[in-house]
Amino acid sequence: xxxxxxxxxxxxxxxxxxxxxxxxxxxxxxxxxxxxxxxxxxxxxxxxxxxxxxxxxxxxxxxxxxxxxxxxxxxxxxxxxxxxxxxxxxxxxxxxxxxxxxxxxxxxxxxxxxxxxxxxxxxxxxxxxxxxxxxxxxxxxxxxxxxxxxxxxxxxxxxxxxxxxxxxxxxxxxxxxxxxxxxxxxxxxxxxxxxxxxxxxxxxxxxxxxxxxxxxxxxxxxxxxxxxxxxxxxxxxxxxxxxxxxxxxxxxxxxxxxxxxxxxxxxxxxxxxxxxxxxxxxxxxxxxxxxxxxxxxxxxxxxxxxxxxxxxxxxxxxxxxxxxxxxxxxxxxxxxxxxxxxxxxxxxxxxxxxxxxxxxxxxxxxxxxxxxxxxxxxxxxxxxxxxxxxxxxxxxxxxxxxxxxxx
Amino acid sequence: xxxxxxxxxxxxxxxxxxxxxxxxxxxxxxxxxxxxxxxxxxxxxxxxxxxxxxxxxxxxxxxxxxxxxxxxxxxxxxxxxxxxxxxxxxxxxxxxxxxxxxxxxx
Ligand SMILES: Cc1cc2nc3c(=O)[nH]c(=O)nc-3n(C[C@H](O)[C@H](O)[C@H](O)COP(=O)(O)OP(=O)(O)OC[C@H]3O[C@@H](n4cnc5c(N)ncnc54)[C@H](O)[C@@H]3O)c2cc1C
Ligand code: FES
Numbered sequence: 486x487x488x489x490x491x492x493x494x495x496x497x498x499x500x501x502x503x504x505x506x507x508x509x510x511x512x513x514x515x516x517x518x519x520x521x522x523x524x525x526x527x528x529x530x531x532x533x534x535x536x537x538x539x540x541x542x543x544x545x546x547x548x549x550x551x552x553x554x555x556x557x558x559x560x561x562x563x564x565x566x567x568x569x570x571x572x573x574x575x576x577x578x579x580x581x582x583x584x585x586x587x588x589x590x591x592x593x594x595x596x597x598x599x600x601x602x603x604x605x606x607x608x609x610x611x612x613x614x615x616x617x618x619x620x621x622x623x624x625x626x627x628x629x630x631x632x633x634x635x636x637x638x639x640x641x642x643x644x645x646x647x648x649x650x651x652x653x654x655x656x657x658x659x660x661x662x663x664x665x666x667x668x669x670x671x672x673x674x675x676x677x678x679x680x681x682x683x684x685x686x687x688x689x690x691x692x693x694x695x696x697x698x699x700x701x702x703x704x705x706x707x708x709x710x711x712x713x714x715x716x717x718x719x720x721x722x723x724x725x726x727x728x729x730x731x732x733x734x735x736x737x738x739x740x741x742x743x744x745x746x747x748x749x750x751x752x753x754x755x756x757x758x759x760x761x762x763x764x765x766x767x768x769x770x771x772x773x774x775x776x777x778x779x780x781x782x783x784x785x786x787x788x789x790x791x792x793x794x795x796x797x798x799x800x801x802x803x804x805x806x807x808x809x810x811x812x813x814x815x816x817x818x819x820x821x822x823x824x825x826x827x828x829x830x831x832x833x834x835x836x837x838x839x840x841x842x843x844x845x846x847x848x849x850x851x852x853x854x855x856x857x858x859x860x861x862x863x864x865x866x867x868x869x870x871x872x873x874x875x876x877x878x879x880x881x882x883x884x885x886x887x888x889x890x891x892x
Numbered sequence: 893x894x895x896x897x898x899x900x901x902x903x904x905x906x907x908x909x910x911x912x913x914x915x916x917x918x919x920x921x922x923x924x925x926x927x928x929x930x931x932x933x934x935x936x937x938x939x940x941x942x943x944x945x946x947x948x949x950x951x952x953x954x955x956x957x958x959x960x961x962x963x964x965x966x967x968x969x970x971x972x973x974x975x976x977x978x979x980x981x982x983x984x985x986x987x988x989x990x991x992x993x994x995x996x997x998x
Contacts, residue, residue, distance in 0.1 A: 508926055527933045544914075549922050556924075780938075783931050807937040814959070816937050857936070857962040864966060886965070 487513075489559065490793065491576060491586035493566045493733070495519025497527065497779055498592035498762030500547040501786030507556045509794040516559035516584065518566055518576070523617060524550045529779060531620050532644040533809050537651060538624065542617065569737035571755050588757050590789055591734060591745060595727035595763040595777060600636070605698030610705030611721045614641055626720050629653030634708055634718035636695055638665030640808045642724030643678060647810040650685045657688040657716055659708070664691050668726075671827045673840045674852045681813055681836075727777060729764045742766050744775040749799040751789050759792075761785035767800065772822055778806045803868060805860075812836070816860035819850030819867050828875040832856040839863070841878050848872040858885055865889035894987040898925045898943075901996045910983040916992065917941035917979035927994050934979035936960060941978045942967040946991040950974050953981045953990070969995035 490506075492499045495517050503525075506515060519525070526545040534540040543549070553560055565579040575585045597613035600606030612623040627633075633649050635642045638660035649656045662668070664675040679689055694711040698721055707717040729744045740746040740754035744766030751759045751767075762782035766775040784802040791798045806817040813836065824842035832838045832855060839859035842850040848867060853860040862885035866873065869891065877883045896919060897907045910919040920928040920941070929940035936959045945953050953976055956964075960980050964971045978992065 504921075504929070507924075529933060529935070544918065547921070552922060552924065779931060779933075783929075805937065807932060807935060809935065814936070857959045860937075861939075861962050861966045 488585035488587040489514040489516045490588045492517045492590045494592035497782035498786035500525035501783040502790045505787045505790035511794045518561045520565040536648045591760040593730035593764045595729045608700040608705040631719040634721045637724035659693045660691045759789045816853045818864040821850040862889040894983045897991045916981040939966040943978045944993040945974045968997035
């Protein structure tokens with residue numbers, strides 16, 4: 486009997502692999518090993534509806550637990566893989582068990598970065614947002630009137646700020662860079678979200694460096710900035726990004742960069758080992774790219790299932806992403822890395838607009854805020870390889886649908 | 893509770909009882925309906941949950957808002973008058989017996 490396809494990490498990429506594997510009726514057996522106690526679940530609602538208390542836990546699950554059983558997928562939850570032995574084609578679990586694989590798929594995701602202990606990172610009252618367990622820990626602390634400090638102005642931190650304001654907490658957000666969203670978006674997008682949050686009563690401090698969190702008897706009291714300013718806080722959310730979980734791959738000698746290196750087929754430097762999702766990185770247009778998005782995890786997982794079923798496919802998917810904050814729906818298509826100018830397209834209402842990213846004359850990406858037309862037609866425009874002139878884009882009278890159809 | 897039937901292009905069918913309040917993209921993936929992916933989890937950003945609603949039932953499935961209307965432009969199989977994004981159809985007693993046709997991308 487040949488060994489199964491073994492998947493390490495039961496998240497978005499794993500679920501997508503399995504769905505495609507099943508849909509293609511590939512008869513090879515699959516064993517899914519995950520450290521968390523849950524079947525693969527969606528993380529995006531964690532910092533949105535789930536944190537708000539508007540979504541039951543079961544509805545986070547990408548497929549119900551029974552579904553995997555019905556499809557004869559082997560399941561090992563609460564199980565951590567500690568090592569890969571590529572020469573022996575087997576993985577070792579934390580409990581010392583050795584499991585043979587025919588092909589191995591690493592979907593280990595990423596982990597929320599923490600503040601070092603020396604900066605107060607382990608005080609009682611300091612939280613990160615990555616898993617169901619993280620949210621379940623923090624949700625009971627989200628009570629009206631309490632003072633919440635969010636460290637880091639990325640999408641997750643901003644989403645948490647929106648939820649906290651809805652629930653009546655006092656919210657302060659610190660961003661060490663010059664502006665929120667600096668790493669991922671243009672100034673025009675940062676400006677939009679700064680205004681949105683300030684309008685909802687969030688105190689935003691940019692270019693603000695945290696010196697340390699301090700407490701009493703291990704319990705958080707507040708934060709001190711490098712400027713010497715003190716901010717009182719009952720709880721702190723640390724949203725300073727995520728690091729890819731690549732230690733297993735590194736220890737096994739697989740080529741790694743800012744993630745586990747994969748080729749167009751999501752194959753690592755060992756041809757029998759694949760990697761998909763947050764943990765992987767690949768090259769596109771000469772740049773090394775690692776994405777943290779549902780699109781990337783789902784499309785890469787899907788691609789590996791197709792490859793293992795013998796399809797001749799390569800990873801070329803156009804990236805997309807979304808975020809929900811208050812009544813704003815942000816939708817992003819494309820990759821803005823390498824852009825050198827942007828164009829603002831006004832939307833129908835005051836709170837709607839889109840930011841179009843260009844490298845010289847080439848359209849790369851679009852951030853659409855309450856502007857689904859820019860997102861939907863913009864996606865078609867990018868896919869068609871059309872780069873409308875900035876003048877056309879900036880003119881609200883331009884019909885995007887016609888542009889998308891090449892008219 | 894509503895019994896929902898998904899009909900595939902090859903003539904096969906899947907029927908399932910769906911709890912009130914669940915959306916029909918969730919119901920489809922839970923019941924292994926092919927071609928319905930629901931990548932964005934129902935937040936109107938992927939259009940991978942496209943269905944054609946049996947015309948007799950169309951009005952009962954509720955209003956199409958502006959975002960859904962725009963996102964229907966992004967479906968793999970081109971939209972028709974009875975197109976919906978199934979993540980926006982919420983199961984209820986009134987939908988008991990609903991029939992959906994699942995488009996198959998080429
Ligand atoms: C709060 C939050 C909000 C988000 N919002 C959005 C959004 O709005 N839109 C969007 O597109 N993306 C969003 N994302 C990102 C998106 O959820 C991730 O990109 C996606 O989940 C990545 O999927 P993955 O399969 O690579 O990893 P994950 O889904 O993280 O799964 C990895 C799994 O592997 C397990 N694991 C790791 N190492 C081991 C090991 N050694 N042994 C066993 N198991 C292991 C982990 O415990 C984890 O369960 C959000 C993420 C978070 C945390
Ligand atoms: S699930 Fe994404 S639009 Fe319906």
